[in-house]
Amino acid sequence: MAVNKIVGSFNEAVADVFGGAVLLIGGFGGPGECPSYLIAAVARKGVNNLTIVGNSGGWGPDLIEMLRARMASVLRFPPDWYDPGLLVDRGQVSKGILSFPAAPGHIHTPFEKAVMAGKAELELIGQGSLAERMRAAKGGIAAFYTPVGVGTVVAEGKEVREFEGRSYLLERALKGDFSLVRAHKADRYGNLVYRGSSRTMNATMAGASSVTIAEVDEVVEPGALDPECVVTPGIYVQRVVVRPRDPRPWDEPT
């Protein structure tokens, strides 16, 4: 039978996401990078005690609406931008391994509020070690030594070792149960390409979990993607699901 990783619905795509799971969730902070409908499907599923891994813990619906108005003169937000803040808002997240959990300025993200309320635990980690720890998990590397973070908050409880006169921190692989990624196009093998800067965390996370699920704009025939330009080989991807043509509210089954 021909390999075919396309699944028919977002509900089906996340059907086995379980309470207590570690989710690597793509995106960086902009409005066009999140696996919105996968996040929405996990929100609808209502599983709790999740660990979310990513750059930020998200804005959540309320701050997105505020930012939508504030940023209107610079960048239009798509109506269906749902980010990990939705899961935090709904109390589904008990831990975050994040680089940018706190908003700049004096607003508080849902994750900041959850930490302040004692409802969620934060493991703060810089973007470089976050990315490299996920890649290590993808590639069977148990741990690696980086100079970044020695003598700072991220070094707490971690081994420090000298190589050629410089101090390095031992950072461990960070493997997820599920990677939720947003891509532009896929074929039935799960090969993925992205659009511009939305590649960022999404491509790094693909393959770094037991199961990688990709939310895409479009599925194309095998051969339509240039073999030289595929960013994520389908080997890393277990499921692909296509975004709805018209924006849908997050709480409507997709």
Next chain:
Amino acid sequence: MAVNKIVGSFNEAVADVFGGAVLLIGGFGGPGECPSYLIAAVARKGVNNLTIVGNSGGWGPDLIEMLRARMASVLRFPPDWYDPGLLVDRGQVSKGILSFPAAPGHIHTPFEKAVMAGKAELELIGQGSLAERMRAAKGGIAAFYTPVGVGTVVAEGKEVREFEGRSYLLERALKGDFSLVRAHKADRYGNLVYRGSSRTMNATMAGASSVTIAEVDEVVEPGALDPECVVTPGIYVQRVVVRPRDPRPWDEPT
């Protein structure tokens, strides 16, 4: 002034390659992957005591001629395939950090002969750790733990450590003085794309040395390379030099 990394000749491109240098040399073993003219220029320069790093230590001119005849019914070899074996043949190499130094079957590569004659030292390393050690050097990672090689020849003298019940080997970053890579197209920023399977070691090595020099088929205007499809960002590349239109003997100045 506009950034422009294109240099006018192969002699100029390798002018600062010094005796005792560590050279990461791209290619895997096929006839279309080697930075032939960069290798030839280093051969003409005559610097000695080089450490070569790569998949194989090359066939050298004599075996290439033999293989050219033997393989004619399968794959045509370009007339200007010069590989690291040329440097070994000429006695310029005192050490190899290689995955595939020995030919399969009963022929002997120049590097095998050099080892047997006590003229060169071999550090044998599998392709995975070789690639990852070079990438570590590119990314400021001092060392990493891989399970591959525990209990075998590659573990000699290396630290073994347990993570979650499995044994891992500590592999150190492997940085070159010069990376010599073969690519297909470049722009003046040094952005590179490759052709098919010739990408392999070449792209991994670009950026893993103090100086990366790319030998390319063609230089194109900025913008001609799709930003989504550039494999090696120019940041990693210091010099670009264009292959001659017509094949040239290795010992003729280029």
Next chain:
Amino acid sequence: MPGERLDEQTMALRAAKEFQDGMVVNLGVGIPTLCGNFVPPDKEVIFHSENGIIGFGPIVTDPEEADENLINAGVQPVQPKPGMVIVDHAESFIIIRGGHVDVTVLGALEVSRRGDLANYTLPGKEVGSLGGGQDLAFCAKRTIALMTHTTRDGRPKIVNELSSPITAPACVDLVVTNIAVIEVTRRGLVLAEMAPGWTFEEVQGLTEPELIPSADLKEIELL
């Protein structure tokens, strides 16, 4: 008189029966490469090669059609195939070392009773070549050793302890030879299949460790 020994094509055919639909498969150089010709027609398999081509097509035999920049790790030109992907060497081994290859078929000099593999040296050669075989043997989900049952001078290649340098310990899951299919299990080596005309005793006679006959011991199915 024992039966015939299988030829290389038939050995490859038998090994290829292990491929399940959708599996990522890496074939070592030599006889393992032939497995590519025997993927069951009702199955689709993704071939991965160490040099970073994934999902490529059949091997090209006409030099007119060969592209020097589309070769596998055995330096054989291959055909492109829709869905093919090119990655660099580091990514290719992230795939291998992260356990994303489902099955690898590797040639072997020797396999021990524990599934230790020796295949990176050549007898009489001072220098060996690990290539990417060690990475595959350590990290693929399943390793099949595909080899003749004995050396040219008739000595067993399935042995109690390796006499050649080890590539990877306890990595082989299944041994397919020109006379037998043997599973490496915690109980020991289980003889699962034999070539037509061979008896358990005849196979055991050419194998150093003690074999356990499978409850389901049968003739190797050809085709």
Next chain:
Amino acid sequence: MPGERLDEQTMALRAAKEFQDGMVVNLGVGIPTLCGNFVPPDKEVIFHSENGIIGFGPIVTDPEEADENLINAGVQPVQPKPGMVIVDHAESFIIIRGGHVDVTVLGALEVSRRGDLANYTLPGKEVGSLGGGQDLAFCAKRTIALMTHTTRDGRPKIVNELSSPITAPACVDLVVTNIAVIEVTRRGLVLAEMAPGWTFEEVQGLTEPELIPSADLKEIELL
């Protein structure tokens, strides 16, 4: 009466004078981003952003022209530029952490006399955000701290010892403020330039560690 304090645009202009032809430059969010507007016209600089866009063009100000999938790490839409490249997050930080970024300009809460940097927390906030700033501070070849000289209530931000959590030790090479340019050297903090109308004593009065006047101490060149 001391002179005026420089506005943000002028501070950014001064910092951008540090960019040399062909340099790879990463600009932090906030005032540092403004440096992108002041690259000397005779120089070409490659801008790198943590989210993996390299060699991009100016910031887009018209939402009609903005692409939500072409934004910098500060979530500002940018223009594409010939020679631009997109990489993923891991590769973007291999670039940063391998020392391939020549200069980074970062905002700062505090800088110590040794060049320690604090910039990942906000006063009064329990949770901080490291982002990619720590990677840049540890690994860029040169780090410029760009900040107001004092807090809103007039306390020095250049201090003997940090009072805020440290981002990276001894990483700052140059401090550009709204009244001064200060080099972090082994001898200590060297006052190299002052805003028009300021005296050494006035700048020292707003700086906790002792400043060493440069032999070449001069007024900040604007334009």
